[in-house]
Amino acid sequence: MNLGYNYKFVDGVGIFSLPLFDAQPGISSGFSSRFGGISTGSIAEMNLSFTREEEPRLTTMENYRIFCRAANIPVSSMVMDSYEHGTTVRRVSASDCGKGFDRPSLPDCDGLVTNDPSVTLMTGHADCMAIYAYDPVTRSVGLAHAGWRGALGRMGASLVTSMMNEFGSAPADLLCGVGPSICPRCFEVGRDVAELFWNEFPSDDIRGINSAGKDTIDLWKVVLSQLLELGVREDRLQFMGVCTMEDNRLYSYRRDKGKSGGMTAFIRLTAQ
Numbered sequence: 001m002n003l004g005y006n007y008k009f010v011d012g013v014g015i016f017s018l019p020l021f022d023a024q025p026g027i028s029s030g031f032s033s034r035f036g037g038i039s040t041g042s043i044a045e046m047n048l049s050f051t052r053e054e055e056p057r058l059t060t061m062e063n064y065r066i067f068c069r070a071a072n073i074p075v076s077s078m079v080m081d082s083y084e085h086g087t088t089v090r091r092v093s094a095s096d097c098g099k100g101f102d103r104p105s106l107p108d109c110d111g112l113v114t115n116d117p118s119v120t121l122m123t124g125h126a127d128c129m130a131i132y133a134y135d136p137v138t139r140s141v142g143l144a145h146a147g148w149r150g151a152l153g154r155m156g157a158s159l160v161t162s163m164m165n166e167f168g169s170a171p172a173d174l175l176c177g178v179g180p181s182i183c184p185r186c187f188e189v190g191r192d193v194a195e196l197f198w199n200e201f202p203s204d205d206i207r208g209i210n211s212a213g214k215d216t217i218d219l220w221k222v223v224l225s226q227l228l229e230l231g232v233r234e235d236r237l238q239f240m241g242v243c244t245m246e247d248n249r250l251y252s253y254r255r256d257k258g259k260s261g262g263m264t265a266f267i268r269l270t271a272q
Contacts, residue, residue, distance in 0.1 A: 001220065001221070001224060001237075001239055001241075002020075002234070002235075002237060002238045002239065003238070003239050003240070003241030004018070004019045004020070004238055004240070004241070005017065005018060005019070005180075005240040005241065005242055006018070006019055006022055007033075007249075009035075009036075010070035010071070011036070011069070011070050012035065012036045012070075013032075013033075013035065013036030013037075013046065013066060013067055013070035013071075014032070014033030014034070014035040014036060014046075014249060015030045015031070015032065015033065015070060015071055016030060016031040016032075016033060016179065016180055016240060016242065017029060017030040017031065018132065018177040018179075018238050018240060019238065020175055020177060020236070020237075020238040021132065021134065021175065021177055021238075021267075024134060024136065024175065025272045026136070026139070026269060026270055026271070026272035027134050027141060027267065027268065027269055027270060028071070028072065028073075028266075028267070028268050028270050029132055029134075029141075029177075029265075029266060029267040029268070030071055030265070030266055031125075031130060031179040031180055031240070031263065031264070031265045031266075032046055032048055032067055032263045032264045032265075033046065033249045033250060033263070034046050034047075034249060034250060034251050034261060034263070035249065036066060036067070036070065037062075037063035037066055037067070038059060038062060038063060038066070039055055039059060039060075039063060039261060041054060042054075042256065042259040042260070042261075043055060043251075043259070043260065043261035044261075046063055046066070046067065046261070046263075047059075047060060047063060047251075047261030047262060048060065048063055048064060048067065048124065048261070048262050048263055048264040049124055049126070049261060049262025051262070052261060052262070061101065061102075064078070064101070064264075067264070071266065073120050073266060073268065074120070076097055076098065077097055077118055077119055077120040077268065078097065078098070078100075078101055078120050078122050078266075079092045079096045079097055079098070079099050079100065079106070079112060079114075079119055079120065079121060079122060080099065080100025080101060080105065080106070080122045080123070080124065081100070081106065081109050081110050081111065081112055081122070081123045081124070081143075081144075081145055082100065082105040082106045082107065082108055082109055082110075083108075083110060083124065083145065084108035084109065084110055085110065085147055085149045085150060086108065086109075086110055086149070086150065086153060087110065087111070087150055087153040087154060087155045087158040088108055088109040088110060088111065088158075089109060089110075089111030089112065089113060089142070089144065089158050089159055089161075089162035090106060090107070090109040090111070090112055090113075091112075091113050091114065091162070091166050092106070092112050092113070092114050092116070092119055092121070093114060093116045093119060094116055094118045094119060096119070097118065097119060100122070110123070110144055110145045110146065110150055110155060111131075111142065111143070111144035111145070111155060111158060111159050111162065112142065112143050112144070113133075113140060113141065113142040113143075113159070113162050113163055113166055113167070114140065114141060114142075114269075115138065115139055115140040115141075115166075115167055115269070116269075117268070117269040117270070117271075119268065119269075120266055120267070120268040121141060121142070121143040121266065121267050121268065122143070122264050122265070122266050123143050123144065123145040123264065123265045123266075124145065124262050124263070124264055124265075125145060125179070125180075125181070125244075125262065125263045125264070125265060126244070126251050126252065126253040126260050126261070126262045126263065127147070127181060127182040127244045127245065127252055127253050127254050128145055128146055128147035128150070128181060128182075129145070129146045129147075129150075129151065129178050129179065129181040129219060129220075129223060130143065130144070130145065130146075130178065130179035130180075130181070130265030131143070131144040131145075131146055131155065131156050131159055131176065131177075131178055131223060132175075132176060132177040132178070132179070132265070132267055133159055133160065133163060133174050133175070133176050134174065134175045134176075134267070135163060135167065135169040135170075135173055135174050135175075136173065136175070137169070137170070137173045138163075138167040138168060138169050138173075139269060140163055140166070140167040140169060140269075141267045141268070141269060142159045142160075142162065142163050142267075143159075143265060143266070143267050144156070144158070144159045145265075146219075146223065148187070148189070148193065148217070148219065151219050151222045151223060152196055152197060152200055152222075154226050155223075155226075156176075156223040156226035156227050157226040157227070157229070157230055160174065160176070160227065160230050160232060161230070170231075171227075171230045171231035171232045172231055172232070172233055172236075174232050174236065175236045175237075175238075176227050176232050176236065176237050176238075177237065177238045177239065177240070178220060178223060178238075178239045178240065179240050179242075179265050180240050180242040180243070180244050180247065180250050180263075181219065181220075181242075181243070181244055182219070182243060182244055182245055182252070182254065183220070183241075183243035183245070183246065184208060184216060184217070184218035184219070184220060184221070185208075185210065185216065185243070185246075186216075186243055186245040186246065186254070187216055187217050187218075187219055188210055188212075188214045188215065188216050189214075189215050189216065189217055190215070191215055193215075193217070194207065194215035194217060197217050197222065201222060201225060204221055204222070204225045205218070205221065206218045206219075206221045206222055206225075220239050220241075224237065224239075250263065251263055
């Protein structure tokens with residue numbers, strides 16, 4: 001598994017990114033840290049979730065404006081998924097800009113694809129995976145949110161399949177990546193959930209036992225196997241390898257027992 005990430009501060013805002021994607025002309029992508037915003041208390045500083053009861057929506061929206069300035073994202077270009085914890089992927093265009101922000105949300109979906117350079121795809125996270133995809137041949141991008149339910153339902157495969165259907169993408173042409181998320185050591189599950197993964201991915205080395213004798217699942221390998229199975233090339237795949245539970249630059253819903261802010265992933269087409 002190819003692991004690697006870049007991390008930079010821009011005007012006090014921390015941004016993670018994938019070196020594989022940073023090296024590509026014509027796209028911009030990244031993942032927010034918890035630093036640089038105006039949130040307070042347990043969700044300080046850069047909370048980017050609209051579902052935290054302790055924070056007014058206007059405060060969260062100001063955090064998005066701060067983050068967008070640092071990441072060079074036009075605020076008016078953003079489109080957000082709508083979190084069904086499933087595997088629905090929707091194609092979006094300029095007519096969808098603002099949905100999930102200052103316009104009503106999209107219908108249920110956890111994945112987005114576009115070939116429209118006026119659109120920035122956004123997804124929200126607090127332990128769940130962000131799956132990125134870029135096709136330099138068809139000039140299209142995709143982004144998905146995948147928690148354990150999405151991973152079990154093969155969200156990685158759904159994202160690639162959507163790009164194939166919508167844009168004629170060939171899996172071997174795609175670059176794919178995964179952002180910061182809960183790591184194999186930390187993703188402890190009950191036996192019932194573990195057995196769901198064992199049954200769905202019987203030939204993959206995804207199971208583990210932690211120091212407390214509890215079952216763990218390697219969600220990174222779960223996504224890796226889905227992408228390779230569809231024909232994405234391993235040398236065009238990269239995982240940041242940063243654990244949200246272990247790295248205090250990031251929020252973690254599980255580590256902070258629900259008293260956590262949210263982060264965002266983004267990808268957009270830019271001039272080549």
